[in-house]
Amino acid sequence: MMRYHRCLSAIITLLGTISLVSAVEFSSYAPIYANCPHNQQWLRPAKGLSTQEEAWVRERKSVVANGLESYLQELNISGLDVHKLISEMKKGSNIPTISMAISGGGWGSGLTATGALRAFDARFPDAVKQKTGGLLQSLTYLSGLSGGAWPVMSLATNDFPSINDMVASWHTEIDRFNNPPNNSRYAGNFSTLFYDVADKLEAGFNVSVTDFLGRDFGYEFLPQPRAGLNATLSGIANLPHFKNHSMPMPMFQANRLTYDDVEFFGVKVPYYNSSIFEMTPFDFILGVAAAAFNFWYVEAKSNGSVGSFSKRSLALTDAAMLSRRAAQFPAENALAIWNGFEEIFNLTLDEAMYPSVPNPFAGTNPAESEALQLTDGSETGQSIAYWGLIQPARKSDFIITWDNDQDQAPYSWNNGTNIYNTYIQARRHGLPFPEIPPPATFIKRNYTNQPVFFGCDTKYTTTHSLSSPIVLYLANSPYSAYTNFTWFQSKYTPVQMHGILVNGFDVVTQGNGTLDSQWSQCLGCAAIDRSLSKMSMKRPQQCEKCLEKYCWDGTYEDGADIPVVDLPLKLAPNVSYAEWNASHPWV
Numbered sequence: 124m125m126r127y128h129r130c131l132s133a134i135i136t137l138l139g140t141i142s143l144v145s146a147v148e149f150s151s152y153a154p155i156y157a158n159c160p161h162n163q164q165w166l167r168p169a170k171g172l173s174t175q176e177e178a179w180v181r182e183r184k185s186v187v188a189n190g191l192e193s194y195l196q197e198l199n200i201s202g203l204d205v206h207k208l209i210s211e212m213k214k215g216s217n218i219p220t221i222s223m224a225i226s227g228g229g230w231g232s233g234l235t236a237t238g239a240l241r242a243f244d245a246r247f248p249d250a251v252k253q254k255t256g257g258l259l260q261s262l263t264y265l266s267g268l269s270g271g272a273w274p275v276m277s278l279a280t281n282d283f284p285s286i287n288d289m290v291a292s293w294h295t296e297i298d299r300f301n302n303p304p305n306n307s308r309y310a311g312n313f314s315t316l317f318y319d320v321a322d323k324l325e326a327g328f329n330v331s332v333t334d335f336l337g338r339d340f341g342y343e344f345l346p347q348p349r350a351g352l353n354a355t356l357s358g359i360a361n362l363p364h365f366k367n368h369s370m371p372m373p374m375f376q377a378n379r380l381t382y383d384d385v386e387f388f389g390v391k392v393p394y395y396n397s398s399i400f401e402m403t404p405f406d407f408i409l410g411v412a413a414a415a416f417n418f419w420y421v422e423a424k425s426n427g428s429v430g431s432f433s434k435r436s437l438a439l440t441d442a443a444m445l446s447r448r449a450a451q452f453p454a455e456n457a458l459a460i461w462n463g464f465e466e467i468f469n470l471t472l473d474e475a476m477y478p479s480v481p482n483p484f485a486g487t488n489p490a491e492s493e494a495l496q497l498t499d500g501s502e503t504g505q506s507i508a509y510w511g512l513i514q515p516a517r518k519s520d521f522i523i524t525w526d527n528d529q530d531q532a533p534y535s536w537n538n539g540t541n542i543y544n545t546y547i548q549a550r551r552h553g554l555p556f557p558e559i560p561p562p563a564t565f566i567k568r569n570y571t572n573q574p575v576f577f578g579c580d581t582k583y584t585t586t587h588s589l590s591s592p593i594v595l596y597l598a599n600s601p602y603s604a605y606t607n608f609t610w611f612q613s614k615y616t617p618v619q620m621h622g623i624l625v626n627g628f629d630v631v632t633q634g635n636g637t638l639d640s641q642w643s644q645c646l647g648c649a650a651i652d653r654s655l656s657k658m659s660m661k662r663p664q665q666c667e668k669c670l671e672k673y674c675w676d677g678t679y680e681d682g683a684d685i686p687v688v689d690l691p692l693k694l695a696p697n698v699s700y701a702e703w704n705a706s707h708p709w710v
């Protein structure tokens with residue numbers, strides 16, 4: 124048994140399906156046993172990065188240097204000698220570690236974040252024209268959880284296609300959540316999905332609802348054949364763009380459940396302080412990035428009074444742990460999937476609800492049992508995938524955030540609660556992160572629909588030093604489209620998808636510069652600011668002005684009279700939601 128645990132070495136990704144590594148192409152979802160590779164380090168002290176990651180990042184930085192140079196050249200920041208800067212950076216190993224973190228929030232987050240990614244892609248000429256294209260090529264890590272893990276996984280397992288090509292391979296118009304009528308290479312009907320799960324169960328492995336969801340979403344996001352049957356997280360390390368360091372390293376986050384977690388309707392929910400597991404192609408355990416079924420179940424059982432997934436406070440009392448999100452997942456869908464597991468597989472709630480996987484740490488101390496129960500990365504209340512990025516060994520300089528967790532009732536915009544929660548936990552654990560004000564300041568200062576940088580002045584960081592990154596906070600908000608569709612809306616016409624992509628583009632480029640013609644330069648200024656400071660180089664004057672304008676100044680708004688977050692179209696404030704929705708219905 125122990126040997127088997129140590130040999131567990133590769134993972135089918137996305138939502139938590141498990142497989143053993145193999146060179147053969149899979150024809151079934153059932154995992155197969157394979158020989159352990161030689162010279163594999165299975166466990167190591169948590170003292171720093173793995174040697175593989177360290178070596179990969181070093182090489183990635185030289186590719187980033189080229190990407191960053193072209194990106195900065197386009198910006199034409201006055202007073203910045205880009206060529207000189209890059210060669211100084213190379214000399215002193217000061218090429219910045221730039222990353223992007225995407226929040227949970229189901230389809231809402233997965234799709235709107237894709238709009239942002241597209242605006243950062245140097246392979247999209249419109250993005251280069253707007254001078255934001257190139258940041259994707261400058262990222263060292265791209266991190267996602269829950270719905271935010273979907274584009275990250277799709278991009279990586281498909282070997283870093285352009286964002287436009289990636290979207291073209293999706294079929295967002297197929298509703299995968301309501302038993303698709305057509306069984307095709309683009310969608311599996313529910314009986315096909317249950318047969319896949321049965322194959323794994325018959326082969327002697329534990330299964331859970333997460334397997335079902337993983338197969339379901341695999342048809343959208345994973346490469347052929349058969350909805351990613353041969354795609355593994357560790358397999359990404361063998362893909363050409365990863366091998367030659369020309370894609371960012373994908374990273375995913377999940378939370379741990381333990382025997383003493385609180386239960387709602389017989390279902391466990393992790394405490395805010397539960398362990399967070401990160402997964403990369405090098406250091407991983409399992410891809411259970413989006414496995415919030417426990418929350419959907421609790422929500423259904425409570426008639427929506429508790430459990431809206433990922434919406435929770437850091438409060439310690441059980442009753443306060445789960446707070447409601449504006450829109451609820453349809454109870455009948457959650458219960459129908461659960462009933463299938465109960466009836467077809469005769470599993471208990473505890474077995475079916477969360478992926479239970481071989482614990483790679485089993486035996487390292489008495490508390491580490493054979494199985495590890497994991498759950499959705501959003502469930503500790505930090506629904507933006509920052510935690511891996513702010514581990515000191517990763518030395519983050521600049522983190523771009525895409526938040527669309529739909530925090531704010533009743534209209535499902537955002538209020539900064541997730542980035543604030545990460546700040547609270549980072550401070551508690553002494554991890555480098557900017558100081559973040561509570562949601563009242565986000566709402567009153569309009570950070571819910573305009574870009575803001577945190578941590579520019581190291582005074583406003585947890586470490587009071589350059590080791591804390593500058594964080595750009597971008598939230599899903601209406602610029603050219605009202606993209607506050609519910610997180611569980613599970614199909615989108617090509618026209619809607621285009622609207623989502625353009626809206627994301629408009630957020631990232633500030634309406635192609637119409638809201639501020641200097642914005643793209645300001646973004647570039649923030650991306651290199653830590654490196655400039657580390658090399659004791661002077662900020663160009665244009666950058667001084669930019670940071671003055673876009674950095675949070677360390678002051679707070681009070682919590683009284685918080686206005687309703689009811690946002691107009693930023694690029695067409697006179698078009699009301701009703702008018703717009705009459706010609707652009709989402710549902």
Ligand SMILES: *[C@@H]1O[C@H](CO)[C@@H](O)[C@H](O)[C@H]1NC(C)=O
Nearest residue numbers: 196197198199200201202203
């Ligand atoms: C760069 O900016 C300078 C002024 O600061 C301007 O003269 C020049 O035309 C710009 N170059 C490009 C390629 O935009």
Ligand SMILES: *[C@@H]1O[C@H](CO)[C@@H](O)[C@H](O)[C@H]1NC(C)=O
Nearest residue numbers: 296297298303304305307310
């Ligand atoms: C299912 O197939 C029919 C007939 O080929 C087609 O018209 C329909 O669009 C398909 N539906 C989906 C959801 O793929």
Ligand SMILES: *[C@@H]1O[C@H](CO)[C@@H](O)[C@H](O)[C@H]1NC(C)=O
Nearest residue numbers: 303304305306312313314315
């Ligand atoms: C699902 O697809 C399979 C394989 O094509 C087919 O045999 C089955 O009838 C379909 N089931 C339903 C409920 O549509």
Ligand SMILES: *[C@@H]1O[C@H](CO)[C@@H](O)[C@H](O)[C@H]1NC(C)=O
Nearest residue numbers: 148347348353354355358359
């Ligand atoms: C999966 O199989 C396809 C085609 O057989 C192959 O091109 C691809 O590299 C494989 N992917 C992984 C992750 O092994």
Ligand SMILES: *[C@@H]1O[C@H](CO)[C@@H](O)[C@H](O)[C@H]1NC(C)=O
Nearest residue numbers: 186363364365366367368369
């Ligand atoms: C990396 O590999 C890809 C795929 O083979 C290739 O298109 C790209 O040019 C390579 N990039 C670098 C920097 O070598």
Ligand SMILES: *[C@@H]1O[C@H](CO)[C@@H](O)[C@H](O)[C@H]1NC(C)=O
Nearest residue numbers: 383394395396397438439440
């Ligand atoms: C996590 O929080 C719970 C509830 O406050 C507490 O009982 C538990 O001891 C904490 N666990 C750790 C590891 O701090």
Ligand SMILES: *[C@@H]1O[C@H](CO)[C@@H](O)[C@H](O)[C@H]1NC(C)=O
Nearest residue numbers: 465466467468469470471474
């Ligand atoms: C279902 O599982 C229970 C307990 O694990 C067992 O007692 C029962 O016989 C099983 N039912 C069927 C139909 O297999």
Ligand SMILES: *[C@@H]1O[C@H](CO)[C@@H](O)[C@H](O)[C@H]1NC(C)=O
Nearest residue numbers: 329474479480481493494495
């Ligand atoms: C599989 O499930 C059983 C029953 O819930 C549990 O005792 C066992 O530890 C699990 N095994 C793994 C590898 O998760």
Ligand SMILES: *[C@@H]1O[C@H](CO)[C@@H](O)[C@H](O)[C@H]1NC(C)=O
Nearest residue numbers: 434446530531538540562563
């Ligand atoms: C922000 O969102 C959280 C999560 O939905 C909610 O609990 C909180 O009340 C909101 N904060 C404010 C100030 O509205």
Ligand SMILES: *[C@@H]1O[C@H](CO)[C@@H](O)[C@H](O)[C@H]1NC(C)=O
Nearest residue numbers: 566567568569570691693696
């Ligand atoms: C926030 O936006 C509203 C509407 O555009 C505007 O009236 C208000 O002045 C802005 N508040 C701040 C602090 O920028």
Ligand SMILES: *[C@@H]1O[C@H](CO)[C@@H](O)[C@H](O)[C@H]1NC(C)=O
Nearest residue numbers: 249625628629634635637694
């Ligand atoms: C900005 O440019 C994009 C891409 O070219 C376009 O789709 C969008 O409509 C433009 N937005 C504005 C406000 O001009």
Ligand SMILES: *[C@@H]1O[C@H](CO)[C@@H](O)[C@H](O)[C@H]1NC(C)=O
Nearest residue numbers: 533534535605607689690700
């Ligand atoms: C979307 O946002 C607009 C503006 O805040 C609001 O009028 C509309 O009701 C929201 N739609 C949903 C589904 O919440």
